[in-house]
Amino acid sequence: MSARGILWGSTALVLLACLVLVLLIVATKVTRTLRDRRTSALVAPHRADLLAVGSGEDEDGTHRDALIAVEGPAREALDDALVDLLAKVRGVPAEELAAVLLAHGAVDRAPHDLKHRSTVRRARAAHLLGLCHVGAALPLVVDALRDPAAEVRVAATRALGLLREPSAAPPLLAAVGADRAVPAGPAGDALEQLGVGIADALRDGLLATSPTTRTVAAYLSGEGTFTRSIDLLRLSLRTDEDPVVRATAAVALGRMGRTADVAVLLEGTQTHQPIELRRACAAALGDLGDPSAVDGLRALLADPDPRIAEIAATSLLRLGPIGRAAVDGAPTNASIESARAVARLQGSLS
């Protein structure tokens, strides 16, 4: 075959593949739209009952009983709508919606559905187990953190937050650094929901092999002021091989550190350190609010990096009269003026 023939053949193949792909996308969208319409049509006759239960306007249980009595194909569609609504309300309405799902057998089926071939069903099952606070399903939901589908892993993460069982913290922290990772945002939210019982897990997380896990552990230690993590945060700031972990540890120390941490943070502002760490440490010194940082911060006002100089000036202005005096006594530059302007806008400087 000639070179031109090969070229035409390849081009035709590529075009054919594109056409198949477009047809596949259109077919998927059409199928999804039709399914959604069918679901809406099945739920529509029960919408008023659903809203009455979901809004707590069902004191005698009439609407709840009407929902429980739904049979046939409408029941499955209704269960999906119940799960959607259950995620949006709390209090008595949430308990009543869960009672309907329980009466329909949806909660009993959910552990089995976690192994269903459909990704949507697996994700929905994880979500339902969390929403209905099925504590006995905790190990199954933890297993779902390793599901091949990202959608299911995220649903399992959120479910673990809803189950509020602190023993889920170590697998959640490990999941953010796994090959099939759980996104740090939902994992952080779920871990925060687990409460103070995650303190030890956060300490262990700061020593994990995955830098993502260490970063999340450092961030949450600061957000939740988990003082038990302070010694390891100092260690992370000084020695961690990952600059993001070090900067995150600096932020956490700024939120809950002690006077002793001024020296640790100032060490992080030295010129041989990575620029992001220097900036994080300079800002953290302002958060910490300890006056013993004044001399170190004053030295940064003439830093070659104008952003560091500005952050140092901002931190000094946050330290009260002694910090403001240090800024006023320094030769002025654009960074200092910028920090003053921001402080004026924020109302902390007249």
Place this chain on the structure above:
Amino acid sequence: MTAAEGIRVLVADDDPDIRDLVEFKLTQAGYAVEAVGDGLSAWEAFQTEPPALVILDVMMPGLSGIDVLRKIRESGAATVPVLMLSAKSRDSDVDTGFAVGADDYVIKPFSPRELLHRVNGILARVR
């Protein structure tokens, strides 16, 4: 006839479930509810006829709830009370809502009964 009878409340949320729930709850209490699904529609509805109270979601297509709140506070009807109803639950989110001028901030998932109490409370204070 209840104290809420006919008082106009504008609800803006891109989630139809939330919109319907809030509309159902407030309508049952006697309020006249206008529900819209995005920030721009909320701002247009507000301009057409300012309601007695506005309930705004934060994350909406087009204009965010914070953007709409800012516009309301810069408008000729700046004193209309606004209640934010949002899944954004961090302290900084709540701080932003109040800083821009919200009168109250309810976090999702929410209790419809509590929302009604807050609406009643705000309106009782301003009317």
